[in-house]
Amino acid sequence: MSKSQPQEKTMDVKHSLSVCDVVRDNTNEIIMKIEGLLPTYIESFADLQAEGLRIARDFFGTCYIAEKEILDNMGVDQNAIESFDKYSKAVTKTAICEIDMMNSFQKTFVENIMSAMKSYDDYIKLMLSSYAKMLDYTIITIPKKN
Numbered sequence: 001m002s003k004s005q006p007q008e009k010t011m012d013v014k015h016s017l018s019v020c021d022v023v024r025d026n027t028n029e030i031i032m033k034i035e036g037l038l039p040t041y042i043e044s045f046a047d048l049q050a051e052g053l054r055i056a057r058d059f060f061g062t063c064y065i066a067e068k069e070i071l072d073n074m075g076v077d078q079n080a081i082e083s084f085d086k087y088s089k090a091v092t093k094t095a096i097c098e099i100d101m102m103n104s105f106q107k108t109f110v111e112n113i114m115s116a117m118k119s120y121d122d123y124i125k126l127m128l129s130s131y132a133k134m135l136d137y138t139i140i141t142i143p144k145k146n
Helices: 019-074 078-141
Strands: none
Touching: none
């Protein structure tokens, strides 16, 4: 810089930071991280369930192939096989009914939690409205800085 040029005064204008800004910004960062992981979390559990079901299907498929010839050659009474089939169908029907009941329970559970969260949200909004009114009153009563 030459002496003939006036020096520019560079003023560092600091943006005043509030506690609310800090809490809001950091809370939003955490929420965004959780939101970003949600698809991966759901996909991981879906993959886990699919793999478990694939293993079960393979297990019974392998047993079927290995045991079918032996059991067919043993000459098991057809009436016994039909009775076993009826029993197996009853157990299957019961298992499917229990799966449907659990699915319904989970759906109702989520609906109840969502309803509770909505009630909580309504309460928080009401409380924040009252809080804002109290802050307005407080601001009026506090002497201003010069």
